[in-house]
Amino acid sequence: MAKGLKMYRARNASGEIVAISQAMANQSLSCEGCGAPISYVSPYSRGGGKIKVAHHLRLAKGNDHNDDCKYTLEAQLRYLSAIGNDIDVSRRPLSLLANGKYRLRLNIIHDRFKEFAHSPRGGDLESNRARTAQVWSGDMLAPYCRTAAGLARIAELLEDDFVVRRRIEVTYRASPIDWSHLYFGEGNAGRLVRYLRSARYTKSWHPVALLVRPKIRKEGHLQCYAEEAKHNAIYVVPRICAQPHLLSQLDLDRDYLVFGQWFASSESRRSSDGKVAFDNIQVEVHQKAQFCPLLENWV
Ligand SMILES: [Zn+2]
Numbered sequence: 001m002a003k004g005l006k007m008y009r010a011r012n013a014s015g016e017i018v019a020i021s022q023a024m025a026n027q028s029l030s031c032e033g034c035g036a037p038i039s040y041v042s043p044y045s046r047g048g049g050k051i052k053v054a055h056h057l058r059l060a061k062g063n064d065h066n067d068d069c070k071y072t073l074e075a076q077l078r079y080l081s082a083i084g085n086d087i088d089v090s091r092r093p094l095s096l097l098a099n100g101k102y103r104l105r106l107n108i109i110h111d112r113f114k115e116f117a118h119s120p121r122g123g124d125l126e127s128n129r130a131r132t133a134q135v136w137s138g139d140m141l142a143p144y145c146r147t148a149a150g151l152a153r154i155a156e157l158l159e160d161d162f163v164v165r166r167r168i169e170v171t172y173r174a175s176p177i178d179w180s181h182l183y184f185g186e187g188n189a190g191r192l193v194r195y196l197r198s199a200r201y202t203k204s205w206h207p208v209a210l211l212v213r214p215k216i217r218k219e220g221h222l223q224c225y226a227e228e229a230k231h232n233a234i235y236v237v238p239r240i241c242a243q244p245h246l247l248s249q250l251d252l253d254r255d256y257l258v259f260g261q262w263f264a265s266s267e268s269r270r271s272s273d274g275k276v277a278f279d280n281i282q283v284e285v286h287q288k289a290q291f292c293p294l295l296e297n298w299v
Contacts, residue, residue, distance in 0.1 A: 008020045008056060012027060020057055036060075080093075110173050136261075161183070164183075165180060190236075196208075235277070238283075240282070
């Protein structure tokens with residue numbers, strides 16, 4: 001049974017809502033949504049020790065949230081499925097199916113590409129780039145991007161993201177896509193690069209959501225913290241490329257889910273002493289809906 005989302009604030013013994021920075025490790029805390037007992041988890045590291053993960057709060061062992069508490073997966077799925085509810089029901093980003101699963105309609109993105117099929121394609125890199133930018137920057141895609149990034153955020157905040165995998169159904173260009181190929185969170189750097197280079201991915205070119213933390217601002221892009229692929233001295237370095245007005249909306253040293261067509265360079269780059277290698281991956285961000293902060297209320 002899923003235990004709910006990581007939390008960053010809770011009620012103290014006097015019933016006041018306190019931020020995690022004020023929550024003492026041994027204080028009696030309860031869920032602000034339903035009153036279930038909460039415990040404190042100390043900070044730890046990911047990315048081969050390179051990325052510090054902030055402390056958080058979680059359900060105390062042996063407890064559950066109430067069914068309607070906002071920190072449950074069900075409540076979050078209901079919330080996300082309300083995005084785009086002005087869109088015709090057959091085209092909504094996320095909808096509940098008769099089998100209890102939710103369908104994420106990513107194919108809408110592919111359909112938009114088909115609508116631009118009259119544009120010249122193949123061979124001309126510039127016109128392909130322009131077409132991609134035209135499709136991805138359109139307002140019509142915003143609810144789909146927001147929903148996909150929001151799902152990735154829930155998966156990252158859940159202690160067991162396999163429960164998301166069982167609840168989401170996705171097809172892209174007539175092929176089913178497993179949730180594990182749509183979302184890459186903490187500790188998945190090696191698997192991610194292998195997948196981005198696979199024929200399966202380069203043929204379907206479906207969008208992917210990643211957890212990244214911007215580190216340095218550079219000309220035209222943000223370089224994110226590297227994550228080591230399973231301690232084999234290969235570091236995966238994500239880059240977010242975008243227009244300045246979008247890059248300025250991303251803070252350094254803050255975690256984001258970034259949804260888009262991620263691309264991996266075909267070969268690793270070795271350091272001059274040959275001891276370590278780097279795999280560069282990048283995404284073009286064309287609108288704000290493609291990213292969301294992991295923690296909405298950063299404390
Ligand atoms: Zn609760």
